[in-house]
Amino acid sequence: MTVNAPKAEAAPEAAPDSDTSPAADEPGARGARRHTALPKARILIEALPWLTRHHGRTVVIKFGGNAMVDEELKAAFAQDVVFLRHAGLRPVVVHGGGPQISRQLARLGLESEFKAGLRVTTPETMEVVRMVLAGQVQRELVGLLNRHGPLAVGMTGEDAHILTAVKRLAEVDGEPVDLGRVGEITAVETGAVRALLDNGRIPVISSIARSADDDHVYNINADTAAAALAAALGAETLMVLTDVEGLYADWPASDEVISRLTVSELERLLPELASGMVPKMEGCLTAVRNGVRTARVIDGRVQHSILLEIFTDEGIGTMVVPDDHPVPNAAAPAAAHAAPTEGES
Numbered sequence: 065m066t067v068n069a070p071k072a073e074a075a076p077e078a079a080p081d082s083d084t085s086p087a088a089d090e091p092g093a094r095g096a097r098r099h100t101a102l103p104k105a106r107i108l109i110e111a112l113p114w115l116t117r118h119h120g121r122t123v124v125i126k127f128g129g130n131a132m133v134d135e136e137l138k139a140a141f142a143q144d145v146v147f148l149r150h151a152g153l154r155p156v157v158v159h160g161g162g163p164q165i166s167r168q169l170a171r172l173g174l175e176s177e178f179k180a181g182l183r184v185t186t187p188e189t190m191e192v193v194r195m196v197l198a199g200q201v202q203r204e205l206v207g208l209l210n211r212h213g214p215l216a217v218g219m220t221g222e223d224a225h226i227l228t229a230v231k232r233l234a235e236v237d238g239e240p241v242d243l244g245r246v247g248e249i250t251a252v253e254t255g256a257v258r259a260l261l262d263n264g265r266i267p268v269i270s271s272i273a274r275s276a277d278d279d280h281v282y283n284i285n286a287d288t289a290a291a292a293l294a295a296a297l298g299a300e301t302l303m304v305l306t307d308v309e310g311l312y313a314d315w316p317a318s319d320e321v322i323s324r325l326t327v328s329e330l331e332r333l334l335p336e337l338a339s340g341m342v343p344k345m346e347g348c349l350t351a352v353r354n355g356v357r358t359a360r361v362i363d364g365r366v367q368h369s370i371l372l373e374i375f376t377d378e379g380i381g382t383m384v385v386p387d388d389h390p391v392p393n394a395a396a397p398a399a400a401h402a403a404p405t406e407g408e409s
């Protein structure tokens with residue numbers, strides 16, 4: 065048994081502890097090292113209420129194509145998700161890749177056209193969507209996560225009937241508009257996702273759905289797919305990572321972020337929102353209406369934004385809560401995301 069060692073167990077990649085070196089054996093050296101490690105212990109202890117609160121809970125994280133800004137951010141995203149998994153949560157990643165799809169279409173000389181915020185998807189476009197989401201973006205995320213161990217398993221909504229959809233029409237100026245192979249989710253089959261979670265894995269899901277007649281596949285907005293999955297899994301939290309700080313109250317005129325919204329407040333606000341935020345906020349609304357405890361839109365450009373959101377009272381972004389969700393103590397710092405108390409997240 066090691067008593068009062070500066071570190072009971074070295075991190076796998078850390079240099080071997082220098083306990084046995086002559087310098088470390090000098091009486092002052094041990095005391096000083098213990099002292100310098102204390103802030104780390106405090107940070108860990110600060111996270112205890114959140115760790116307790118979220119243990120064993122499912123968190124669906126939507127990683128948007130616009131938030132995948134650089135290699136460092138993507139690596140930090142993967143670290144956060146693996147951290148959640150090792151902290152006893154059950155993270156599920158649903159990813160987008162809109163900009164990546166548009167780039168590939170441009171390379172092929174195909175145009176990207178959006179109506180009501182959704183990509184007009186011809187059968188030819190659908191092939192590119194599937195190739196980019198399942199063959200590139202998903203593979204990259206799975207690879208980044210699996211640098212930390214055999215954790216992530218990639219799937220699309222087609223696999224094991226996870227997502228089934230029917231054709232979705234958009235509405236533009238009050239008129240129905242045909243978007244081609246864009247789908248509206250009609251059923252979510254969570255068996256395969258739950259089995260992976262029970263097995264300690266991290267499912268990484270591309271936003272593509274099968275059609276009920278198995279005739280073809282549908283392009284699904286990734287925010288919508290993440291929200292449907294969060295609801296079907298009975299997730300604790302839906303976390304949408306994007307390229308802005310959260311929902312701006314008066315975008316683009318001001319950058320004042322709305323930190324907390326109830327379902328009723330969001331319902332009133334929704335008709336006024338501009339296109340990028342519409343699927344996100346509709347998704348948050350659907351998720352919370354269907355039992356997800358909180359849905360959050362956070363800034364994916366901030367390194368470790370997921371950990372900040374889950375484990376600290378420095379929560380960032382916009383949080384959507386049920387109407388009867390307890391209002392946090394207004395006197396507490398960062399009131400919208402203050403430390404969890406009974407019934408709070």
Ligand SMILES: Nc1ncnc2c1ncn2[C@@H]1O[C@H](COP(=O)(O)OP(=O)(O)O)[C@@H](O)[C@H]1O
Pocket residue numbers: 127128129130131160162305306307308310311312313314315337338339340341
């Ligand atoms: N009220 C709003 N608050 C914040 N962003 C908004 C708002 N209305 C529209 N947007 C736009 O929505 C964008 C995010 O949506 P999107 O580009 O689809 O991102 P992602 O790829 O992460 O899904 C922002 O970059 C911003 O331009």
Ligand SMILES: CC(=O)N[C@@H](CCC(=O)OP(=O)(O)O)C(=O)O
Pocket residue numbers: 127128129130159160161162163165181182183193246247271283284285286287
């Ligand atoms: C129907 C529809 O618009 N599908 C999206 C799917 C990807 C997506 O949603 O990616 P982001 O999350 O990065 O925006 C698209 O084709 O761009």
